[in-house]
Amino acid sequence: MQKYRLLGLASAALLGLASCSKNSSESAGSAKLEVRLTDTPGNFSAVVLDVQQVEVHLKDENDPSGWQTLAFTPQAVNVLDYVNGKSALLVNTDFAPGDLKEIRLILGPNSYVVGTDNQRYDLKTPSGQTSGVKLKLDKVTLQANATYQLLLDFDVAKSIVERGNWRAGNDKKERYLLKPVIRLVAQNLQGGLSGTANPAAARPQVLAIRSTILGPDTVSTFADASGAFQLRGLAAGTYQVQFFPTTTAPAGQSAYKNVGVPNITVTTNQVTSLGVTQLQ
Structure with missing residues (x-):
């Protein structure tokens, strides 16, 4: 990066x-x-x-x-x-x-x-x-x-x-x-990641981290109001995707939690879907 x-x-x-x-x-x-x-x-x-x-x-x-x-x-x-x-x-x-x-x-x-x-x-x-x-x-x-x-x-x-x-x-x-x-x-870096965080109310920051010889290469975004997120322009490689909720759960509900998803493969010219990630 x-x-x-x-x-x-x-x-x-x-x-x-x-x-x-x-x-x-x-x-x-x-x-x-x-x-x-x-x-x-x-x-x-x-x-x-x-x-x-x-x-x-x-x-x-x-x-x-x-x-x-x-x-x-x-x-x-x-x-x-x-x-x-x-x-x-x-x-x-x-x-x-x-x-x-x-x-x-x-x-x-x-x-x-x-x-x-x-x-x-x-x-x-x-x-x-x-x-x-x-x-x-x-x-x-x-x-x-x-x-x-x-x-x-x-x-x-x-x-x-x-x-x-x-x-x-x-x-x-x-x-x-x-x-x-x-x-x-650059143009040849056209891989991507997409998915949904649940519950959407957690509004997590989403980090995609790839190890390189120069150290970690980190790209981040935030899930939108529906819980959806997408990261574009990623180099091909293996990533760990981390979720950090930015809000707290309502009273009476389980607390939102930080979640890490390892070993996600990104390839050139393709968007990899993580599906739904549970934060509660």
């Missing part, structure tokens, strides 16, 4: 935001570039990013002539609309074969969050409004007559930070800062 902490701007979330139009003229020998955004839920009612521009870099890191702007309609997008297997298609375009080095996202001044108190708070994104936020890509090579998909997994819970000096009623200080944490998954 690759995790990128982009300081300053809402780099990752940005991506998830707007959708790019597909070029109708397809030239022979060209590649296809597709960028999708998905999201790991956080404790907010809405997280809206004002995405203005998406660019890719095609040359060496310090070569300013390498940036290419993608066809893109600026728009505000609520990234919390894209959880549990849903993804926003940001870019779907013909592209010349070759290497991609970086993606750069430009945010406008109108990003904000809505808290669980139903109050709107401006989202501080200082550096991204001017120079943009860069996300480096490793070994991303577009080949002729092939489609390359980049899945950007934006972690809301880790990316939005409350200011330590914020106090209720102090409207001179922004309450939240955006410090995006993004997991980047």
Whole structure:
């Protein structure tokens, strides 16, 4: 797993935001570039990013002539609309074969969050409004007559930070800062896990953990109100799936419990179903 902490701007979330139009003229020998955004839920009612521009870099890191702007309609997008297997298609375009080095996202001044108190708070994104936020890509090579998909997994819970000096009623200080944490998954990593947690009222966090030579590779999400969950963009391998309830059982019922399910096999291009996992 690759995790990128982009300081300053809402780099990752940005991506998830707007959708790019597909070029109708397809030239022979060209590649296809597709960028999708998905999201790991956080404790907010809405997280809206004002995405203005998406660019890719095609040359060496310090070569300013390498940036290419993608066809893109600026728009505000609520990234919390894209959880549990849903993804926003940001870019779907013909592209010349070759290497991609970086993606750069430009945010406008109108990003904000809505808290669980139903109050709107401006989202501080200082550096991204001017120079943009860069996300480096490793070994991303577009080949002729092939489609390359980049899945950007934006972690809301880790990316939005409350200011330590914020106090209720102090409207001179922004309450939240955006410090995006993004997991980047390439096209050939298209395995997945799905299932249902019972009872749904437990609203568990679901972690899929794969052992690698670099240490545990962990991907997480939350079950929705029906108990359903889905994790996409997983590398093939053997996982342990862990469930951690985030609520307590009503009085008179058995307590919700943490559950671990070992030895779950994920294969490329297939979603493995865990069925129903009992948490009580």
